[in-house]
Amino acid sequence: MANEIISIHIGGAGCRIGLSFWDLLRRESGLDTQGKPTGEISTKASETLFQETGFGAKVPRSLFVDLDPRTINEVKQHEMGALFHEDYLVSGDSGTGGVYARGYEQGKKVIDTVFDKIRKIEDNCDSIQGFMIFMSTGGGTGAGLGALILEQLRQKYLKIPRLVFAVYPSALEANATSPYNSLMSSHKLLRDADMTVVLENSTFKYLRDSHSQQINENNKIACIISDVTAPIRDQNGAYKSIRELIDNLVPFPRFSFMLAVHEAIDSSRFGADNSAQRLSESAFDPRDFIASIPDFNWDTDKYLGMDFIFWGNLNTEAINSAMTWFNLKYAGQFKHWFPGQIRSSLHSSVRPVFDHVDREDATVTILGNNSGIMKFFDTNVIQPAKLIRTSGAYLHQYYEAGMVAKDFDDAFENFNFLLKDYSDATTPAVDEKEEEKE
Amino acid sequence: MSTQRQSSQEILCIQVGGCGNQVGEVFWDQLRQEYGIDNTGTIVDTSSISSELLENIEVFFKKTSDGKYLPRTINVDLDPATLDSLRASSISKLLLTDNYFFSTEGTNNNWAKGFYTKGAELINEIMAGVKKELDACANPQGVILFHSLGGGTGSGLGSLILSKIKTMNPDLCCVTYSVFPSPKVSDVVVEPYNATLTIHQLSKHADLVFVIDAGAIFSMMHFVLKNKNPKSSDFSWTIANIIRDSTSPLRLGYKPWVLRDIVAQMVSYPGFNFVIFGGAPIYPEEAIGKLNVRINEIAVQAISDINNMTGTDFVNGKILNSRLIIRGNTTDLEVYQERERIKSRLDSELAQWIPNNFGTSHLSTPTTHSKISGIFIANSTAIKSLFQRISEHFHEMYSRKAFLHWYKGEGMHQMELEAANVTVLNLISKYEEVEKIVIENQGSGPGSGTGSPEEEE
Numbered sequence: 001m002a003n004e005i006i007s008i009h010i011g012g013a014g015c016r017i018g019l020s021f022w023d024l025l026r027r028e029s030g031l032d033t034q035g036k037p038t039g040e041i042s043t044k045a046s047e048t049l050f051q052e053t054g055f056g057a058k059v060p061r062s063l064f065v066d067l068d069p070r071t072i073n074e075v076k077q078h079e080m081g082a083l084f085h086e087d088y089l090v091s092g093d094s095g096t097g098g099v100y101a102r103g104y105e106q107g108k109k110v111i112d113t114v115f116d117k118i119r120k121i122e123d124n125c126d127s128i129q130g131f132m133i134f135m136s137t138g139g140g141t142g143a144g145l146g147a148l149i150l151e152q153l154r155q156k157y158l159k160i161p162r163l164v165f166a167v168y169p170s171a172l173e174a175n176a177t178s179p180y181n182s183l184m185s186s187h188k189l190l191r192d193a194d195m196t197v198v199l200e201n202s203t204f205k206y207l208r209d210s211h212s213q214q215i216n217e218n219n220k221i222a223c224i225i226s227d228v229t230a231p232i233r234d235q236n237g238a239y240k241s242i243r244e245l246i247d248n249l250v251p252f253p254r255f256s257f258m259l260a261v262h263e264a265i266d267s268s269r270f271g272a273d274n275s276a277q278r279l280s281e282s283a284f285d286p287r288d289f290i291a292s293i294p295d296f297n298w299d300t301d302k303y304l305g306m307d308f309i310f311w312g313n314l315n316t317e318a319i320n321s322a323m324t325w326f327n328l329k330y331a332g333q334f335k336h337w338f339p340g341q342i343r344s345s346l347h348s349s350v351r352p353v354f355d356h357v358d359r360e361d362a363t364v365t366i367l368g369n370n371s372g373i374m375k376f377f378d379t380n381v382i383q384p385a386k387l388i389r390t391s392g393a394y395l396h397q398y399y400e401a402g403m404v405a406k407d408f409d410d411a412f413e414n415f416n417f418l419l420k421d422y423s424d425a426t427t428p429a430v431d432e433k434e435e436e437k438e
Numbered sequence: 439m440s441t442q443r444q445s446s447q448e449i450l451c452i453q454v455g456g457c458g459n460q461v462g463e464v465f466w467d468q469l470r471q472e473y474g475i476d477n478t479g480t481i482v483d484t485s486s487i488s489s490e491l492l493e494n495i496e497v498f499f500k501k502t503s504d505g506k507y508l509p510r511t512i513n514v515d516l517d518p519a520t521l522d523s524l525r526a527s528s529i530s531k532l533l534l535t536d537n538y539f540f541s542t543e544g545t546n547n548n549w550a551k552g553f554y555t556k557g558a559e560l561i562n563e564i565m566a567g568v569k570k571e572l573d574a575c576a577n578p579q580g581v582i583l584f585h586s587l588g589g590g591t592g593s594g595l596g597s598l599i600l601s602k603i604k605t606m607n608p609d610l611c612c613v614t615y616s617v618f619p620s621p622k623v624s625d626v627v628v629e630p631y632n633a634t635l636t637i638h639q640l641s642k643h644a645d646l647v648f649v650i651d652a653g654a655i656f657s658m659m660h661f662v663l664k665n666k667n668p669k670s671s672d673f674s675w676t677i678a679n680i681i682r683d684s685t686s687p688l689r690l691g692y693k694p695w696v697l698r699d700i701v702a703q704m705v706s707y708p709g710f711n712f713v714i715f716g717g718a719p720i721y722p723e724e725a726i727g728k729l730n731v732r733i734n735e736i737a738v739q740a741i742s743d744i745n746n747m748t749g750t751d752f753v754n755g756k757i758l759n760s761r762l763i764i765r766g767n768t769t770d771l772e773v774y775q776e777r778e779r780i781k782s783r784l785d786s787e788l789a790q791w792i793p794n795n796f797g798t799s800h801l802s803t804p805t806t807h808s809k810i811s812g813i814f815i816a817n818s819t820a821i822k823s824l825f826q827r828i829s830e831h832f833h834e835m836y837s838r839k840a841f842l843h844w845y846k847g848e849g850m851h852q853m854e855l856e857a858a859n860v861t862v863l864n865l866i867s868k869y870e871e872v873e874k875i876v877i878e879n880q881g882s883g884p885g886s887g888t889g890s891p892e893e894e895e
Contacts, residue, residue, distance in 0.1 A: 069447070069577065070691065093577055094447065094609075097702025140702075172774070174794040175703050176759050384793040391791035391875050393758065396708040 003129035003241060005048050005232070006121050007062040008114075010149060011103075011142030013167050013201075013218075014135040015064050015071045019078055020222035021134070022060050025049065026080065027352040028226065033080045035059050046233040051124055059083050061125070063117050065149070067092030067106055067141045088117055096140025099394075100181040101401035103144020111148055115156065129232075130161040130242030133193070134225075135185075136201075138169030138178035143185035150192035161242050164193040165225055168291065168380060170201045177394050179384035180408075186381055187411035190254060190418065195246045197258045198373060199224065200291040200380070219354060224262050224290065227309045227365035230347040237345025238307060248340050249305040249369050254421060257377075259370040260290040264360040267313045276314055276322035279364035283308075284330070293372045294379055298333055301372030302426045305340020311347045312362035319346050340369060371426040374419050382415055446496040447579035447696055449688065450571050451511040452599060455552075455592025457617050458584040459513055459520045460670070464678035465584070466509045466529050469498060472682070472806050479506030479532050488803040494691050500574065510575075512537045512567055514599070516556050516591045517544035537571070539564045545590025549632040550848035552594020560595070565602050572607070580611030580645075580697040584681075587636045588619030588629040588652070597639035604643045611697040613646045615681050618748075618824060620653025621831070628841050630831035631855060637828070638858035640711075641865065645701045647712045648684065648815075650677055651824055654749030661744050662720045672722070680717040680747060683805060684813050686765050692801050694761070704817045706758040706792065707872060709865060715815045716746025719808060729808040733768050737776045740814040741784065748824055755820030756789040756873050757796070765801040766810030773800040787818070791877045822869040829862050 009018030029050065032038050035057035050058040060083060064075050072091035075084055092110050096102040122128060131153060136142035153162055166189060169178050189196045199221050228245070231237025239245040250256050263282035267275040282288040283306065286296040293301065310319055323344050334342075350361055388394065389408060399405075453462030470477070473495060474487045479502070484492065499507040509532055513524060521540045524530060541560055545551035572578050581603060585592030600612055616636070619629035626632075640647050655677060659668040663676070687694055694700045705711050718739035719731050731739075740762060743751040762780060764773050777798040781788075788795055805811055835841065836859070842852060 068696075070695065094579060095696055095698060097696075097698040099702050102702075171794065172777075175797055176706065176792050176795050177703065179793055387790075387877060388792050390877060391789070391872075393706040393789075393792050397702060397705070 003048065003127055004061055004125040005130050005132055005229070005242065006118065006125070006128060007049070007060065007132045007134065008118070008149065009062060009064045010133065010135040010146045011066055011139050012068060012071045012136070013139060014142050014146070015066055015075055017134050017165070017167065017218045017221050018062065018064060019075060019080070020218040021225050022062065022083065023080060024219070024222045024226050024354050025060070026083070027354060029058070031058055033082065035083050048129075048233055049229065059085065061121055063088045063090065063114070063121065065090045065110065065114055065145065067103065067110070067145060068095035069093060088121065090114055090117060096144060098140045098175055098177045098181065099397050099401060100140055100144040100147075100184045101398040101403040103140040103142070103146075104148050105144075105401045107141075107145035107148040110145075111152065114149060115152065128157075128160055130163055131157070132242075133162060133164045135164065136167040136169065137182040137185035138174055139181065143181040147185055147188035147192070150188060154192045161194040161246050162192065163242050163246065164189060164196040165221070166196050166198060167221065168198060168200045173201055176388070177397070179381060179388055180394065180398065182381045183385040183411050184407070186377065187414050190256065190414060193256060194253075195250055195256050195258060197228070197260050197367065198291045198376065199260060200376070202290075202292070220262070223351070223354070223363070224260055224365050227311055227347075227363070228367060230309060230311065231345040234347060237309070237347070238343035239345070245307065248343060249307060249367060251304055251340060251369070254418060255304060255369055255425070257373045259293070259368045259373050261288050261366040261368065262290055262363065263288045264363040266360045267362040272314050272318035273321060275362050276310065276318040277325055279310065279362065280308060280322050280326045282364065283326075283366050283368060291373065291376045292380075293375050295375070296372055300426065301370055301375070302333060304369040304371065304425070306342045306366060306368045308342070308344040309347070309365045309367075310344065310362070311364070312350050314346060314348065314362050316346060319344050371422045374422050377415065378419075382412070386412070446494060447577050448510060448575035449497055449579060449697065450568065450575070450581045451498070451509070452514065452568070452581055452583045453511060454514045454583060454585040454596040454599065455589055456515060456517060456520055457586035457589065458592045458596070459515055459524060460674045461615070461617070461678050461681070462511065462513070462584045463524060463527050463529060464674045465681055466511065466532070467527070468678055468682050469509070470529065470532065473499070473507070475499070475507050477528055477531055479508050481507065490690050490803050494689050497689055498685070508532050508534065510571065512539065512564070512571060514539045514560075514564055514591075514595065516541040516552065516560070516595065518542060537567055539567060545594065547588070547626045547628055547632065548590045548844050548848060549594040549635045550845045550850040552590045552596070553598050553635075554594075554850060555848045557591070557595035557598050561598055561602060564599060565606070568599070568603060569606070578610065580613060583612065583614040585614065586617035586619070587633040588617070588624055588626050590632065593632045593636040597636055597643070600643040601639065611645050611701055612643060613648070613697050613701070614640065614644050615648045615650060616640065617650045617652055617677070618828070620651055620656065622653040622656045624652065628835075628844065630828055630835055631841070631845070633828050634832050634858045634862055635855065637825070637865075638861040641709055641861055644711060646697070646704060648681070648715050648747070649712050649821060649824065650747040651749055654747055657749055658720060658744060663722050665722065675723055676720065677747070679807070680715070680720075680813070683717050683765065683811055684715050684815065686801055686805070686813065687763055687799060690801050690803055692799050694799070700815070703761070704759055704815065706817060707868070709868060710758065710817060712821055713815055713817045714746050714748050714750050714821055715813065716740055716742075717814070718745050718812045720745055721807070726807045731808070731810065733764065733772050733776055733810055734779070736764065736810055736812040737762060737780050738783075740812040741780060746814065748821060750818065750820045750823070752784065752787045752816070752818055752820055754823060755787075755818045755869070757784065757787050757816050757818045758789050758792060758872070759795045760788075760814065760816035760818075761797045761799065763799045763801065763813040763815070764810070765812070766804035766808065767802075768800065768810055770800055773798055789875075791875055819869040819873045822866050825862050825866050829859065829866065832859055832862070
């Protein structure tokens with residue numbers, strides 16, 4: 001009996017990350033591009049994410065949706081194209097030009113098809129434990145159609161948790177309308193997603209680092225997502241389902257934006273104990289954050305819950321001692337108010353070679369509910385959106401597609417409240433009595 | 439190549455009037471060479487053509503049942519002389535005679551004839567042709583219109599065709615490459631009337647207008663190409679060359695890969711659908727193969743005033759949104775470095791209130807002419823000077839009611855000219871208003887929509 005997860009990839013970025021993700025996952029599970037086991041299976045192809053076909057192949061339980069037909073075509077022509085049944089690739093007839101409101105409006109044309117397909121995937125499942133939604137917030141389809149799909153998922157599958165991997169555009173990828181899109185999308189995520197992992201596409205960082213070929217940023221994001229699902233796939237670790245993951249990290253429904261941290265290390269150089277310690281320290285190293293938090297401050301940006309997912313050449317003892325050490329060292333950072341726990345999981349096999357991402361043999365991915373995430377939203381979403389809105393630029397395109405000025409007002413207001421909630425929650429002076437207000 | 443072709447979103451080109459057809463002819467001739475299509479429509483050697491180009495070949499070309507590629511285009515002119523020159527051109531075998539729409543006499547540079555009388559006689563036939571071509575597309579994304587604003591056919595009939603297409607299918611993206619008249623090169627006295635009337639129509643029916651100022655091309659001939667005696671074929675070659683380069687992302691499947699993307703990103707305020715574009719390097723036909731410019735020169739040239747098709751100096755306004763498209767042999771890192779350099783160079787020109795309003799794309803397949811080339815597309819308020827010039831010339835004539843009888847004779851009301859002029863004046867004042875936007879304090883309360891001239895009620 002498996003508790004299945006259905007993955008939904010929305011928009012250009014969502015679909016492309018989906019491709020990277022499944023490419024990595026099939027390698028980890030020892031499947032070839034057709035979904036057939038290659039013999040040397042490192043982890044059992046988990047039924048949670050894969051579905052067995054009549055021909056003995058394992059195919060992802062996934063749905064790809066984009067309004068721009070090109071993306072879906074790209075998926076079909078990908079070397080793993082055979083893994084994705086044509087039934088589960090949905091496309092519209094034209095892109096949105098990067099306008100959230102259009103993604104939302106045009107999305108209404110395909111939304112029924114999308115839910116038909118979801119129902120069809122559901123038919124092949126025993127009981128769904130959750131949805132994973134891959135999308136970007138800066139583009140039109142990911143933001144707009146993503147909001148629409150999430151809205152309906154919430155209505156139709158109320159009890160089933162929705163875990164969103166949201167990619168925020170980097171300065172290099174962003175266009176003039178991105179701030180509006182990110183704002184509206186985040187506003188909807190706050191309501192409709194149970195947990196959102198904030199991933200900033202920071203391709204430019206690698207452009208500077210590696211003067212040769214740039215690392216495919218999607219592959220790195222795929223590694224992080226794979227790490228997050230590893231304990232669920234293994235049924236071995238701090239959490240065994242999406243629900244358990246979310247329960248620890250999201251103390252209140254509105255504190256649902258997660259900071260992701262990723263770091264790799266060469267364990268043969270440092271030894272298992274030392275490696276685990278060094279890896280765990282990255283939780284406080286802004287360079288390893290996948291969302292840039294300006295002026296990260298140990299004292300004020302507090303974690304409200306953490307999950308460490310170690311991967312690779314490490315052992316349980318090393319992890320345990322590293323965690324004890326971590327708890328002692330950073331006790332001051334959690335003291336006042338810390339509803340969640342610090343948990344750790346270990347997936348002990350070594351990751352298969354995957355396009356030069358993490359050549360080191362030990363990695364950690366940390367999901368943390370950190371109040372500093374509001375700084376990320378403030379600098380990357382709220383301030384730019386305010387600025388452009390004041391000048392009135394591009395608003396006509398949103399209004400033409402059916403939005404009204406109040407929608408933007410609501411979004412700004414929502415974030416103002418969230419900011420206040422976070423500062424209330426993390427101010428040392430606040431104690432238990434304040435919680436009841438929530 | 440691949441069998442999946444549904445994803446190509448096709449573009450239909452429409453060449454209207456003498457100028458439109460002349461530029462279009464060279465455009466297609468150059469485009470065909472880029473794809474290695476010979477003058478019968480066959481690709482001689484597929485191996486030498488980049489797969490990126492071939493994958494998206496159907497955006498501009500139509501594949502026939504016998505494997506030939508023909509331009510997806512319609513040729514319209516009221517003057518039959520154009521027909522003869524098309525027949526004599528090197529692409530004559532590629533053009534379908536079904537898509538020729540000609541009348542027996544020209545418009546004598548009278549917009550009203552093109553829009554109301556002579557043009558109207560032909561419009562049903564043309565629209566049937568347009569519809570037929572659009573129906574042949576799997577998933578058309580829009581039309582591109584080549585025309586000029588000074589004469590009668592391109593301006594009058596061009597406007598009529600555009601308005602009919604918008605009525606027929608409002609979802610289609612209508613983009614035009616419009617040659618604006620300039621006293622430097624023209625011999626037509628009523629150009630300001632024709633231009634004003636067309637601008638009025640374009641702002642209603644076109645989603646985006648790539649502005650080409652004939653005067654700027656003239657200066658380009660002098661200062662960049664050092665051609666003291668430019669022939670009209672030199673003009674069309676240069677214009678067509680830059681137009682061709684500006685369609686690169688559409689043909690190579692790079693961001694912005696469809697017309698709608700360009701429109702959505704470039705039109706920052708309603709009505710601001712006139713964009714400036716320029717290219718680098720600018721070279722005469724003879725220089726092909728001898729071009730060896732470096733990326734840093736390309737980038738600087740592309741944003742300069744003498745290299746853009748309107749001769750606009752960006753210092754005179756605010757750039758609302760812009761994109762530099764580098765095509766050819768370079769690395770993403772170099773493009774990134776250029777991006778930072780150009781961005782700081784344009785710092786005072788870029789509007790501060792629109793974030794991310796300077797973008798770059800890197801297309802790795804080079805053009806056939808140059809190993810590396812660049813296109814700069816920008817929506818800048820500096821373009822207002824062009825409208826001011828047209829408006830001034832309009833006033834000079836209209837205040838004396840000169841040549842009005844030509845238009846009235848075709849049943850046009852004088853009011854229409856006045857309304858068109860008001861459109862132009864409004865546009866100018868809107869540009870001025872936007873230029874004046876000053877952002878004092880970023881944190882002036884969430885979503886306070888103050889100072890926005892365009893915010894709808």
